[in-house]
Every structure is written in structure tokens, then in C-alpha cells.
Amino acid sequence: GQQLNQSPQSMFIQEGEDVSMNCTSSSIFNTWLWYKQDPGEGPVLLIALYKAGELTSNGRLTAQFGITRKDSFLNISASIPSDVGIYFCAGQNAGNNRKLIWGLGTSLAVNP
Amino acid sequence: GAVVSQHPSRVICKSGTSVKIECRSLDFQATTMFWYRQFPKKSLMLMATSNEGSKATYEQGVEKDKFLINHASLTLSTLTVTSAHPEDSSFYICSARVPGAVNEQFFGPGTRLTVL
Numbered sequence: 001g002q003q004l005n006q007s008p009q010s011m012f013i014q015e016g017e018d019v020s021m022n023c024t025s026s027s028i029f030n031t032w033l034w035y036k037q038d039p040g041e042g043p044v045l046l047i048a049l050y051k052a053g054e055l056t057s058n059g060r061l062t063a064q065f066g067i068t069r070k071d072s073f074l075n076i077s078a079s080i081p082s083d084v085g086i087y088f089c090a091g092q093n094a095g096n097n098r099k100l101i102w103g104l105g106t107s108l109a110v111n112p
Numbered sequence: 113g114a115v116v117s118q119h120p121s122r123v124i125c126k127s128g129t130s131v132k133i134e135c136r137s138l139d140f141q142a143t144t145m146f147w148y149r150q151f152p153k154k155s156l157m158l159m160a161t162s163n164e165g166s167k168a169t170y171e172q173g174v175e176k177d178k179f180l181i182n183h184a185s186l187t188l189s190t191l192t193v194t195s196a197h198p199e200d201s202s203f204y205i206c207s208a209r210v211p212g213a214v215n216e217q218f219f220g221p222g223t224r225l226t227v228l
Contacts, residue, residue, distance in 0.1 A: 033216070040222065041221050042116075042118075042205045042207070042221050043205075045218065098144075098209065099158055100146075102156050105155050
């Protein structure tokens with residue numbers, strides 16, 4: 001099935017650094033979602049974006065819905081060890097049961 | 113709110129047996145639930161969409177006779193892996209869409225299936 005281009009594939013950073021990751025698509029979406037998955041757990045929703053150009057924050061996390069509706073980025077500021085995990089973007093449109101189209105994930109490691 | 117549970121969290125079975133995995137929405141009614149499969153270090157792969165009271169919609173390449181889905185109530189969907197084989201070993205995750213939160217899905221904690 002369709003998957004989104006998500007980059008980088010993995011990141012290894014020092015605690016306190018800022019992190020940026022992004023997703024791009026060949027088709028437009030009405031909604032962009034960012035999830036975090038810890039090992040052996042299901043994904044947890046971090047941020048949901050509903051309008052092109054929208055910039056939304058959740059604590060140290062900031063995400064934007066690209067103006068073309070074909071991309072989105074997620075920034076994490078001042079990373080801490082518990083930020084470790086895999087981050088997934090997902091795009092969604094109305095109809096078709098609103099199923100999610102997933103990125104391939106960004107694996108984040110934080111060195112304390 | 114919006115809590116989704118799965119049971120069991122981990123199951124080991126012999127090849128040829130069938131395994132049932134339950135997905136429950138604990139504090140809301142979910143008319144639509146989704147079943148995913150995830151391989152190590154890979155993204156989630158949608159297997160099927162489960163609508164309460166109707167037949168599930170399977171994604172291309174997913175065998176509906178192999179992966180039986182039942183969504184008999186607004187809080188429970190089940191996935192049965194029939195005649196399991198080692199290649200069915202995987203992490204199975206369900207999600208539910210919250211009525212009113214139109215575009216958001218909330219995920220269960222997953223079930224690790226190992227077929228010997």
C-alpha cells in the first residue's frame with residue numbers, strides 16, 4: 001500500500017539538542033498526524049493537524065501542516081532521554097473510513 | 113479518555129492452532145476499529161477496517177479467511193488468526209476512531225504473537 005516518505009530514518013543526538021523530522025507525500029491530505037511508539041507498545045498520538053499552514057505545539061513538540069498539504073514536519077526542542085522512540089507521521093483524508101497512510105518512521109536515540 | 117485495550121498482550125502458540133485477539137474501547141463506543149500488523153523496525157501495515165455490525169473491509173493481499181475479524185459490539189472487535197504458522201508471528205495492533213474526534217485514531221498496546 002501507499003506509504004509516505006519520512007526522513008531522517010534514524011537520528012542519534014545529545015540530550016538538550018533540538019530535533020526535526022519531516023514527511024512528504026505525492027498526494028494531498030486533509031489531516032496530518034504525528035505519533036510516537038515506544039518498544040512493544042502501540043503508537044501514541046502527539047499532534048493532529050487539520051488545516052494547511054497550521055502550526056501546533058504540544059509542550060516541547062511543534063508540528064506544521066505544509067501549505068501544499070503534501071508535507072508536514074515535527075520539531076522536538078531540548079530533547080530528553082524519554083524522547084527516545086520511533087516517530088511516525090500519518091496522513092488522512094475523508095472517506096474510505098478515514099484510514100491512515102503511514103510514514104516509515106524516524107527512530108530517535110538520545111544520549112544523556 | 114479514549115483508552116483502547118488489547119488482550120492478550122503476548123501469546124505463544126503451536127503451528128496449526130488458532131489465536132483470538134481482542135480489542136476493546138474502554139470509555140467510548142467505537143463504530144470503526146482498525147487492525148494493523150507491524151514487523152520489527154517497520155511501519156504499521158493496515159490489515160482491515162472493522163465496522164460494527166457489518167463485514168470487515170480487508171486491504172489488498174490480506175486473506176480474510178486467514179484473519180477473521182468480528183466487530184459484534186460498539187466496544188469490542190476481535191481478530192482471529194486461523195491455522196497460525198510461524199510466518200504469522202508479528203506484532204498486531206488495533207485502533208479505534210473516537211466519535212466526534214473525526215480524524216483521530218487511538219491505539220491499543222499491541223499483541224505480540226509468536227507461532228512455534
